[in-house]
Amino acid sequence: MAEFGGFFNSVNGDRKYKSEDFANYFKTFIGNGVNPSTDSLRVIKVSNTQIKILPGSACINGYLYLNTAELTKTITSTVAKVNRVILRLDIVNRILSIVIVEGTATAPPTLTRNSSVYELSLAKITIKNNTVTVEDERGQASLCGYMAFLGKDDLQSMWNLFNQQWGAQKDIWQNWFNNMQGQSIRGIYIQKTVPTTHKVGDIWIELS
Template sequence: MTIKSGIFNSVNGDRRYKAEDFAAYFATFIKDGVFPNPSNGFQVIANGDMTVSLKAGQAWIKGYYITNDSDYNITLDVADGVLNRIDRIGLRLDFLNREILPVVMKGEFASSPVVPALQRDADAYEIALADVLVNNGALSISQSNISDQRFNTDLCGIVAGAVDQIDTTNLFAQYDDEFKAWFETIRDTLSGDVAGNLSNLITSISEDVSEHKAEDATTSRKGHVQLSSSTSSTSEMLAATPKAVKAAMDKANEAFTQVSDGKITIATAITDVDSSLSPTGSDTFDQLANTIRMINTGKKWAIGTATYSNGAVTARGLDFRPNYIMVVLATSYIITHYPNWPTNDFRIDGSGNVAYTSSAWAIFNDGFSVKASWIGTGQFIAFE
């Protein structure tokens, strides 16, 4: 424990004091901050470019003072092209260099930047004058980007104690401007029949509230909605509850599981028939269908659509010469071709009547054509 007292006259040099002793003495009754006179002392002002100015003023930090008798210009670093930052303008009491100077505490670049912390330790003690938002791509600083921190007692504060009078001119001007702006919004209400105007205003607000309560939401208008746990409703006036969403998700998951199991079953069946193929349950249905077409049955075969043109139904583009063919026409007639039959083919009409005929077939290396007396396309299956 150390006990100190003072300040006393020295006798033969037995009372010698340092500057820090006087600073500690004055700090007991003069608090840290900027002096209130003038009211814009050490205020940070934008210059319309990437510089700001500190107005003339005085400040007090831990018993030490700083005086600025004219505008003091500070240049800020250029803005980033993508991210924002917040720079803090302040005053630093440097115990090592024994001076107080204005400083810029540059912030970190970020989409949501934070203000740099003040240094307050055995080496230095800082107070904040203002925080400056430097937006991405900014070429200048406006006054709206500057947050005045002089009246914040945690960051700076106004010197009080030995000062008798505080100049509140600028502070009053700010309050006066805000009051005038607010008063303009209600001036008409307070003129003439005040009670009547207020009554009309209350009635109007009440009607607005009642109208809002009666508004149901639609797909094109905001409003009130009723919650519903239904998973089968087609209403556009109801809002789904978490229970309904969960039920729908459960059904979707169940369907997904069934489809996945079904694809595994199909893939297994394909492998059982033709072990040279390797389908999996993760294949798409198109991939499974293509794999089915690749099953080796010993003979090539194909299914498809035969088109009608100039009195004949034709199918081309096969990769084999067909011998056994069945064509089902849109008119429900069936035509077949068997090369070893004496009549070569038979037909079944829409009534189920069978007729053996020698139709005019033309067999190609990549398809077939058969004369038909009716017009229409047909589905076919052909084997090698």
């Protein structure tokens, strides 16, 4: 289908929508990532065998994830590894959930991102000498990032361009103004000191 418009009330079943229709709508203006509040889906070490994920929310490709209570996960392996706590969208199985994915002794697992599965990394878990350390990865845009309204970068680019062009025009005006000092029939000087080349009838506006 080349065109899509919605959403409309159904009359005798002539307007039916799928979940992906709503997801496609939301992802036009909400980017992937977790809610930007400080503790949203933050991963905390409880012990060397347990972690907990704080309540929070996220959006992946227009699909909502919401966790309303602390979620506890068990670390089953004591072997030296670098794992990740991942928020995974699985389109085929219709699941959006948090899982622990194991890596190797030297590197964390690579995130899966294709048309069926899309993953965000909430944290990296390093197991070494039977000790667990947790590193927050929510703020890293390439791994997770924070959900935000799309189009903000476009507005910033427009603002930067405006400032650049305005700065150039201001320089042109200032250069003209400086060159015109003392060249009119009645000179007008706007400066802190007494003009050295003034003549009778000129105007001096003293800057403080």
